[in-house]
Amino acid sequence: MRPKFLFIPTLVLAFLPPLAAVATVSPFQISDSSKNHNFLPQTTFFALVKNPNVSLRFVSDFGVCETTPGVHQKSGYITVGKNMHMWFWFFESRTSPETAPFTLWLSGGPGCSSMIGLFQENGPCYVNPDSKTIVINSFSWNNISNMIYIDEPIGAGFSIGNDTVNSTETAAPFVWQAFQVLFESGAFSKFVSRELILATDSYGGHYGPAFVTYFNKQNALIESWLLQGERVEVSTLIINKVPGARTSLLQGQAYVDFATNAPGYGQLQPDNILAQINQSYFGLGGCREQELACYAAGDSIDSENICRKADDFCKIQNDNVLNLAAANRDPYDLRQNTSALFPFEFYVDLSNLHSTRTKIGAEVRYKECPNAPLRPFVKTGDSPRMFLPQLGPLADSGLKLLIWVSRDADIICNWLGAHASVPAMDWYGHDRLVKTPFTIMTMNGKAVAEMLNVDFSFAPVYQAGHQVPAFQPETSFDSDKSCIKSNLTRFEFLRPFFCDNFLVDMFRC
């Protein structure tokens, strides 16, 4: 159980800022007044000259999570509009921080905190069962990249303020705004010219293609002098599901197929349940019919209702398709039951310790996946919409792209759906892709993943649930960054994305 109230010794309170969860003083009053920005020791503040509503404030080197000597960290708030404060946590690369890429990690949801990625998947530490102590993650992605984790939309994680985001498309401008202030601030401006990677989890399969498409449009306006601002040039996009596939046509059908014969696990449900799932999906007025109606509605006004209904009918809370397919299993990892034993949640209590929040400058209690930022997405029917059509042009444009998925245990974004969706992407390499066989990657003689590398990379990882890096940290990170010699016995497929000379042509790696 998580404590309902924080214990705060009065002695500590004397020199602490009022915290939202423990005081009646609104954190928004504090946050919005630039005059009071010094309320935490060593808080650095920066505001855009052309728009003082957009600003940055953070604390540095407080020794939480990353304890590797000499490795700097910063955390705090990026104010992207009136009373809209995104939480961020930045870790310098453990090696070559002055040349290593700059990677933004976004967890999914929509509305889930990116601290999930930080603490459960690829951050500098994992939290022990005591929720107080940590172990260093030697496979942290910050071994080889500067990493920034951002909580968005407003409401997720430690973020604060009013949320106006109701879809993937409306989320993009705020993330762009965050880069504007980061790139103009003294602390982060050095990353303007650095290799920029956008890496996402889960619903990030929506965010990734949509955000990069939006950034590119803004870049074009800046180039033609129609907009003043910093270019945000993402060179690499890493997503761990196929965009929009969760309840998309292909993934929906894959729930039926997966329950019928999960690769390596066989038939998941008895015949009568399979018939029921099949009927819910293929039957008259069923999931498939509704999703087709959603795609046909496009971006019309009506599409919101149609897509929302399709989502309601097909999605996880509903017993019609996915829930029946998963039954008493964790839909994110069929090897576990619904109690979702792994990845562990120990980090949540650590994050909410008053001492932690004081050190890292978090002004509110932590919310892992609150409903508030999710609800508006549900209302506009964002989930069943397809982002694969946006990904094709990005692949055509030369964006380096890695899609990695669970090869076996994830039901919700399962392998059958991913396998069907990737060849559905329309881009110049399509014909070559469908003819190319997978390469099996082994590590210490054990097969760990498959790899398809046809100008973009598709990597199904073995023995992994939904949050792939949490299950196979070694597979998700290549410690041998030499980038020249090819050795498929190591975690090869991330090599092209994180290597010493990041500008090197990925296909030579």
Ligand SMILES: *[C@@H]1O[C@H](CO)[C@@H](O)[C@H](O)[C@H]1NC(C)=O
């Ligand atoms: C800053 O916010 C205030 C209050 O919402 C608004 O009136 C003003 O136009 C904003 N400034 C800019 C440059 O957007």
Ligand SMILES: *[C@@H]1O[C@H](CO)[C@@H](O)[C@H](O)[C@H]1NC(C)=O
């Ligand atoms: C904005 O957030 C504040 C604090 O949570 C709340 O009091 C206020 O009603 C919100 N405003 C709107 C327009 O939602």
Ligand SMILES: *[C@@H]1O[C@H](CO)[C@@H](O)[C@H](O)[C@H]1NC(C)=O
């Ligand atoms: C979603 O947000 C956009 C942009 O703020 C707005 O124009 C649109 O009306 C909103 N849609 C709904 C259903 O609230």
Ligand SMILES: *[C@@H]1O[C@H](CO)[C@@H](O)[C@H](O)[C@H]1NC(C)=O
């Ligand atoms: C699935 O449903 C469709 C449409 O109702 C039906 O034609 C088909 O025979 C069913 N398949 C199975 C395996 O139940």
Ligand SMILES: *[C@@H]1O[C@H](CO)[C@@H](O)[C@H](O)[C@H]1NC(C)=O
């Ligand atoms: C889930 O699995 C755990 C560990 O195997 C077990 O202790 C627990 O009883 C199971 N719960 C249910 C509801 O099956």
Ligand SMILES: *[C@@H]1O[C@H](CO)[C@@H](O)[C@H](O)[C@H]1NC(C)=O
């Ligand atoms: C990551 O960096 C740490 C600290 O610099 C180092 O001890 C560790 O071996 C590195 N991990 C890998 C997989 O290279």
Ligand SMILES: *[C@@H]1O[C@H](CO)[C@@H](O)[C@H](O)[C@H]1NC(C)=O
């Ligand atoms: C590949 O990796 C294995 C295990 O790490 C090692 O034994 C082997 O020498 C490596 N081969 C090359 C060509 O680097």
